[in-house]
Each structure stands twice: as C-alpha cells, then as structure tokens.
Amino acid sequence: MAILRDLDKYFYWDAKRDMPVPYYRNKEILPSWIGFSDQDPAVAQGVYTIPAAAAGLAASTYFAQPYSSVEGLDENLGTVFEALNLMFADSTDTTAAAAWTLMLTEQGAVRQLMNFPCHIRTVAGVAQTPAILREPLIIPSRHVITARMVKIAGGAVNVRMFFGGRQYFPWAPEFLRYRSEHEALKTRIRALLQRRLTIAPFWLTTDGPIQLAGGTGADFILKPGNDAQFEAFACAAVSTGNFAWSLEDAKTFQTLMNGQVTQTNATGNALFPTLFSTPYVLPADKRFRLRVLDLSGAGNTIWFTLWGRKIYAPFMEMRDAMADLAVPTMADQQALLVPAPME
Amino acid sequence: MARIPTLIEDPNIPGRVIGVNRKRLDEIPYWLLTDLPNNIVTVPARQSSPLQTLILSQIGPMRITNFGIQRTGACRVFLRLQDGDSPKALMNSAIHVDAICGNAGQPYNLPEALFVDEKRTLQAGFTDLSGAANNIRFVAHGSKWTSQQSDPTMERTRQRLEKKQYLSTPFWYTTDGNGPVVVGIGATVNAVVTIGQDHFFDIMTLSHVATGLYNINITHAQTGESLIQGPQEADYQIGSELLFGNGNFPFRLHEPRMIQYGQKLLVTITNRHVAQNTIYLALGGRAITVRMWG
Numbered sequence: 291m292a293i294l295r296d297l298d299k300y301f302y303w304d305a306k307r308d309m310p311v312p313y314y315r316n317k318e319i320l321p322s323w324i325g326f327s328d329q330d331p332a333v334a335q336g337v338y339t340i341p342a343a344a345a346g347l348a349a350s351t352y353f354a355q356p357y358s359s360v361e362g363l364d365e366n367l368g369t370v371f372e373a374l375n376l377m378f379a380d381s382t383d384t385t386a387a388a389a390w391t392l393m394l395t396e397q398g399a400v401r402q403l404m405n406f407p408c409h410i411r412t413v414a415g416v417a418q419t420p421a422i423l424r425e426p427l428i429i430p431s432r433h434v435i436t437a438r439m440v441k442i443a444g445g446a447v448n449v450r451m452f453f454g455g456r457q458y459f460p461w462a463p464e465f466l467r468y469r470s471e472h473e474a475l476k477t478r479i480r481a482l483l484q485r486r487l488t489i490a491p492f493w494l495t496t497d498g499p500i501q502l503a504g505g506t507g508a509d510f511i512l513k514p515g516n517d518a519q520f521e522a523f524a525c526a527a528v529s530t531g532n533f534a535w536s537l538e539d540a541k542t543f544q545t546l547m548n549g550q551v552t553q554t555n556a557t558g559n560a561l562f563p564t565l566f567s568t569p570y571v572l573p574a575d576k577r578f579r580l581r582v583l584d585l586s587g588a589g590n591t592i593w594f595t596l597w598g599r600k601i602y603a604p605f606m607e608m609r610d611a612m613a614d615l616a617v618p619t620m621a622d623q624q625a626l627l628v629p630a631p632m633e
Numbered sequence: 634m635a636r637i638p639t640l641i642e643d644p645n646i647p648g649r650v651i652g653v654n655r656k657r658l659d660e661i662p663y664w665l666l667t668d669l670p671n672n673i674v675t676v677p678a679r680q681s682s683p684l685q686t687l688i689l690s691q692i693g694p695m696r697i698t699n700f701g702i703q704r705t706g707a708c709r710v711f712l713r714l715q716d717g718d719s720p721k722a723l724m725n726s727a728i729h730v731d732a733i734c735g736n737a738g739q740p741y742n743l744p745e746a747l748f749v750d751e752k753r754t755l756q757a758g759f760t761d762l763s764g765a766a767n768n769i770r771f772v773a774h775g776s777k778w779t780s781q782q783s784d785p786t787m788e789r790t791r792q793r794l795e796k797k798q799y800l801s802t803p804f805w806y807t808t809d810g811n812g813p814v815v816v817g818i819g820a821t822v823n824a825v826v827t828i829g830q831d832h833f834f835d836i837m838t839l840s841h842v843a844t845g846l847y848n849i850n851i852t853h854a855q856t857g858e859s860l861i862q863g864p865q866e867a868d869y870q871i872g873s874e875l876l877f878g879n880g881n882f883p884f885r886l887h888e889p890r891m892i893q894y895g896q897k898l899l900v901t902i903t904n905r906h907v908a909q910n911t912i913y914l915a916l917g918g919r920a921i922t923v924r925m926w927g
Contacts, residue, residue: 481648488650489640519653521639526738544779547664548690549672551772555703556664558738565738566662567698568776571639571653606641606652 315460315471322457324371324429325450326437327354337381337448340390343441350438352397353453357431360461367460367479368431373453375420378410382447385416389442390449391593396490398433401600404493405513407440409593412526412560413493419561420454424523425599427453428486442499458482492520492600500582500592502533507583511540518600520572524563527553527594531586535594539572540579546570550583563597573605659787663695663777665749666770667757674759674769676708681760686715687749687773694750694791697775700741702734702880706763707842709913710734710771714747714802715754723747724805725829727760729813729842729913730769731880733805739881740774744837745919747775748798750791804834804920807913808900814912816847816904825854826898826914831922836860836890838917839876840883845906847873854897860890870903873912883917894923 301310325336330351332338341347355371380388391407392414404413415421429435437451460475496510514520527533534550535557551557558564572578584590637660641652666672667685676682689695702710709727713720735741749755761767778787808814808824816822828834848870851860859868861876878884892898904910 477647484646484648485650521657544661546662547666547772548687549664549666549669551664551666551701552703552770553737555701555736555770555772556740556774562738564740566776567696567774568637568660568662569639569657570662571657573658601640601650601653603641603650603652605655605658608638608641608652608654608656 313471314465314468315475318459318462318465318475320457320459321454322371323452323454324353324355324373325452326351327434329354336450338439338450340439340441340447340449342445343443348438348440350436352437353429353435355429355431355433358459358461360463360466364431364461365476367476367483369461370431370458370479370482371429371453372456372458372482373423373427373429374455375422376414376451376453377416377420378414378449378451379416380410380447380449383444388447388449389444390447391440391442393438395436395438396427396433397436398430399486399490401490403427403435403491404495405515406495406497407438408493408495408595409442409499409528410439410560411528412495412593412595413597414451415560421560421563423491424597425489425491426455427491428482429453430483430486488602490600492598494520494522494578494596494598496580496594500580500590500594502582502584502590502592504586504588504590505584507581510580510582512578512580512596514572514577514600516574518602519574519605520598520600521569522566522572522596522598523569524565524597525557525595526559526563526597527557527592528559529553529590529592531584531588531590533585533590533592534583536581538579538581540577542576550581552585569598656784656787659693659780659784660776660778663775665689665695665697665755665773665775672770674771676759676761676767676769678763678765678767679761682758682769684711684713684756684758685771687755687757689749689751689754689777693778693780694748694795695775695777696746696748696794697755697773698743698746699774700734700743700880701736701772701774702730703736703770704730704767705769706761706765706767707731708762708767708769709760711758711760712805713756714749715756717752720756721802723803724807725809725827726807726811727758728805728807728915729762730759730771731842732840732883732913732915733880733917734771735881741880741883743803744835744917745801745803747773747803748794750795753795753798800922801919804832804918806834806916806918814900814902814914816902816910816912818906818908819904821901821903824900824902826900826916828892828894828896828898829920830895832920833894833923834892834920835918836886836892836916837919838878838883838885838915840879840915840917841873841877841913842879843873843912844908844910845904847905847910847912848903849873849876850901852899852901853892854899860898870901872905877914883915889918
C-alpha cells in the first residue's frame with residue numbers, strides 16, 4: 291500500500307477511510323488517435339489516395355481536432371489533443387517501401403512543422419515502433435494540421451496516418467460535479483495551451499533529396515529558419531545505398547564529429563531513429579552543414595531528417611542549471627523500449 | 634536525454650516558457666571515431682590491428698554512451714583507456730564486436746557512461762575473425778562539453794565526474810582465455826570468468842554472438858549459487874535465446890548483480906545446435922574500484 295500511496299498517480303490515499311480512491315480526472319484523459327479527417331470528401335474510412343508520381347500532383351488533406359463542451363461553456367479551453375507519436379500505413383506500396391514525402395503545417399498558428407517535405411519513412415513509424423515526438427504537438431479544438439503528400443516514384447497509393455496521444459475532455463456532465471479535480475484538469479490544459487505558444491515539434495531536412503553520383507560527396511545546408519531556436523534530438527535517413535555523413539554548424543564551424551559516421555554504424559530511420567546522447571541547440575540565425583559521401587559506388591538518393599523542436603524564446607542565463615547534470619545511461623535509468631516524450 | 638534543462642519556465646504561469654538556457658550551447662552530441670587517417674581501420678585476414686586511439690580535443694571532456702560499428706566481416710574488439718601514462722583495460726579479453734556494438738538506430742548503450750578527456754583516451758584494437766581483409770568503422774557517441782573551463786559550475790561538475798570515473802568505469806567480461814567457447818554437437822563444456830583483483834563487477838547486461846542455440850548456467854564458484862535461478866531454486870540450465878541479447882538489444886538485468894573482486898563464475902554450456910557451436914559471451918557492467926588508495 292505504501293507503494294500505491296507514493297507512486298500511483300491514478301489514486302490518492304483517503305486517510306479517513308484508509309483506502310485508495312481513484313482520481314476521477316484520469317477518466318477524462320483518454321488514450322486517443324487522430325487520423326485524416328473524414329470531413330474531407332477525399333478521405334474514405336481514414337484512407338487517402340496520393341496520386342502517382344508521374345501526375346506531379348501534391349495531395350493535401352488534414353487532421354482536425356473536434357470541439358466539444360457542455361452547452362458551449364468551455365471557458366475558452368475546449369478539448370485538447372496532445373499528440374505524442376506519429377504512425378502511418380501504406381497499403382499499396384507497403385509501409386516498409388513507402389516512397390512519398392510529407393509536409394505538415396499547423397493552420398491555426400500558421401506554422402510549418404517542417405522546413406521542407408520529409409520522406410515519410412524518416413518521420414513516421416508504425417504501431418510497434420511509433421515515431422516518438424519528444425515535444426508533444428498540442429492540437430486545440432477546431433485546429434487543423436494540414437498534411438501535404440507527394441509521391442516520389444511509382445503509382446498512386448492508399449495511405450493512412452495517425453497521431454497517437456492523449457485526449458483531454460473536462461466537460462463530461464458527471465465530471466463537472468468533481469470541482470477540485472475539474473479545476474486541476476483545466477489547469478493542466480491551460481499549461482499545455484501556454485506551452486504550445488512557444489514550442490512546437492519540428493523536422494529539419496535538406497531542400498529536397500540529396501542526389502550523389504557513385505563515390506562522390508557534396509555539402510548541403512539545413513535551414514531551420516530565423517524565427518526560433520531549434521533543438522535537435524535525433525536523426526533518421528532513408529537512402530538507396532550506404533553513405534557517410536558529418537554535421538556542423540555552418541556559421542561557427544562547430545563540428546559534431548571528428549570524421550564521418552556512416553548510415554550503417556550510426557544512422558537510423560523513423561522506426562529506430564538515432565537518438566542523440568544530448569540534444570543539440572542551434573540558435574535561430576544559424577544553419578547546419580551536412581557533408582555527405584556516397585559509399586555505395588552507385589548513384590545514391592538520400593533523405594536525411596533531424597528531429598527536434600522549435601522554441602520561440604530568447605536565450606537566458608539559468609543559475610542552477612548544473613544541479614542535475616548527468617547523461618542517464620543504463621546505470622541510472624530503468625529499461626525503456628521506446629523513448630519517452632521530453633518533459 | 635540531457636539533464637542540463639533546455640527550457641526556462643515561468644514559475645508563476647504553468648506551461649509558459651520564457652527562455653532557452655544558454656548553458657545548453659555548451660553541451661553537444663558528439664561522435665568520436667578512430668583518429669584520422671584511420672577512421673576506417675583495415676585489418677588483414679586473421680590478424681590484429683594496432684591499438685587505435687580516439688583522441689578528444691582539448692576543448693572539452695565527453696561522456697560516451699553508445700557504440701556503433703560497420704565492418705565487412707566478423708571481428709573482435711579490445712578496448713582500453715590510456716590515462717596519462719597508465720593504461721587501463723575495459724575488458725578482460727577481446728570481445729566479439731557484435732556483442733557490444735550496435736548499428737543504425739540501435740546502437741549499443743553502455744552500461745555506464747565512459748568519461749574521456751584530453752588526457753584520458755579511449756583506444757580500440759580489432760582482430761579479424763572472417764578470414765579476409767576487414768574494413769572497420771567504429772564510432773563512440775556521447776555528449777561533449779565545449780566551454781566548461783570558463784564556467785565554474787560546469788568545471789566543478791567535470792571534476793566530480795572525472796573523479797567518479799576513477800572509481801567506476803564500464804567494463805566487459807568474456808570467458809577466460811583468448812578465445813570463444815567451442816562446443817561440439819550435443820556436448821557440454823565448462824568455462825570460467827574470473828573477475829579482476831582490483832574491482833568489484835556489477836553485471837548489468839548479457840549479450841553474445843553464437844553459431845546456434847545452446848543452454849547455459851552461470852554459477853558463482855565460491856558460493857555455488859546459480860546466478861540464473863538464485864539460491865532457492867533447483868539449479869538447471871536456461872536457453873540462450875531466453876537470456877542473451879546482442880549488441881543492438883542486449884538483455885538488461887533488472888537489478889545489477891555484483892561479483893566480488895577475484896571471484897570466479899563457472900559457465901556451463903550445452904550445445905543445442907545441429908553443428909559445432911562457437912560462442913562469444915559478453916557480460917557488460919561496471920567495474921567498481923577497490924582499495925584505490927591502499
């Protein structure tokens with residue numbers, strides 16, 4: 291019972307009755323998934339068709355968070371979806387061989403979540419290994435995330451895509467009776483809505499795919515934009531052959547490696563991205579230089595994506611920042627099969 | 634992830650972020666490779682390379698958390714630290730790379746971070762097992778500090794971590810002797826793992842490379858107690874597929890198992906494979922130094 295008392299966030303200890311009592315508010319935070327909106331007539335049962343590459347068409351549809359309240363009394367909070375991971379399925383080409391790009395744009399905040407369309411297999415996973423967003427994407431009521439998809443090669447494909455996460459619904463009539471818990475949940479929702487004003491997940495890639503002749507190398511610039519600090523925490527790549535790469539700050543020439551690592555020894559994909567031991571913060575006016583070398587000996591097409599988040603806030607000093615310095619390893623963390631979202 | 638917090642939050646308004654911590658610019662992810670011109674280490678067939686250094690610049694120290702490998706054939710790796718003039722081995726014998734190195738998005742996570750700086754260098758030597766010339770790219774990934782000397786708080790933390798590393802370092806054990814355990818069809822073979830005289834060893838991960846399946850029991854030689862069954866149970870072998878992972882996904886013990894310095898583990902292996910089985914074991918963990926100052 292002591293364990294329950296101390297650790298379980300779903301219960302509190304009622305001293306008077308000497309028994310655990312569940313927090314009612316946790317019934318109003320639901321595991322949930324958002325797929326393509328069925329309000330789009332082009333979406334049938336969550337399936338969307340991306341035209342063939344030869345057609346040269348960009349297909350767009352959207353994710354939409356619905357609105358719900360009790361008689362409109364929602365205190366300007368509505369219902370909020372906290373997206374924690376991204377998954378997709380390609381039922382035509384198969385998910386493992388999917389060849390199309392994705393560009394996500396948050397319409398409400400008018401923010402692109404990617405600097406350039408990213409290869410789908412560098413940003414979205416599947417149910418067993420979903421692509422974890424270390425910064426949750428907060429989607430308020432009636433907000434829309436547009437997905438623009440372009441086929442790289444081959445014929446039209448039928449695709450599904452889902453954000454997995456949490457749905458907050460504080461307006462259930464029964465829940466309104468639990469006033470303190472209702473207030474606690476509203477405070478949490480307000481915090482999420484505050485946070486989304488200054489932070490959003492972001493995927494950074496090159497301006498189009500990298501194309502190398504056999505055995506050649508070239509430099510490419512990754513431009514996160516000047517509007518916010520960019521914090522990268524992982525990378526993923528899809529390519530037609532093995533390659534070596536290095537990364538540096540294009541302005542300060544700060545390098546992140548003393549040579550070139552290869553795709554084989556250090557570069558994952560969306561299912562298992564290469565998680566950085568510590569995130570790399572790139573200030574707003576800086577850019578990455580990606581130096582790539584083909585190792586396949588044949589022509590190589592490479593899609594390289596850095597996962598991260600944009601932080602719309604200035605740099606500041608923090609006096610006590612070093613109090614907790616350590617990079618957790620097995621010695622000081624419990625086993626996790628997938629990385630947890632960044633707090 | 635990093636413990637230097639990135640976000641500075643408003644204490645009065647939950648969720649409101651007011652700034653980005655400037656100290657985050659001083660800690661960067663870093664990939665450390667064998668020094669140029671030996672980013673690619675070429676090992677002749679059935680031979681060993683000289684020890685290759687992975688030298689860190691003077692700019693700042695690094696904590697290594699992952700190993701990755703790309704090689705054209707099977708090989709073994711021997712790791713050691715060169716600390717000033719004195720070398721310190723990080724394993725009792727060369728270990729198969731696929732047991733302690735991952736690749737792609739599944740690198741091997743070290744049981745404990747390894748602290749290196751400009752005076753304390755990781756060295757790696759490779760031995761080919763493939764019978765052909767072997768091109769090897771080895772990478773150690775971790776977090777590096779870039780300007781700790783101008784920041785007293787970071788410099789103090791660096792000194793603390795450096796001192797801790799004299800007491801505790803990642804370490805790997807394989808079976809004694811300089812070779813794998815080779816078990817014939819249907820045969821049972823005993824091997825020994827002897828813990829060094831200068832440290833306790835916390836076993837934290839189990840990984841291996843083997844030709845096929847086998848059953849294994851690991852017994853503490855001094856107490857007679859099986860590490861697998863514990864003291865209360867009958868002592869019997871367990872399938873290797875239930876106990877040993879690989880470099881990408883080593884089996885992680887839920888609690889470390891400490892073995893005292895100088896003690897021995899008896900390993901009993903029974904082959905279940907249809908042919909001769911060649912087995913490279915790797916017990917990963919940390920070495921905790923004893924009697925450091927006499």
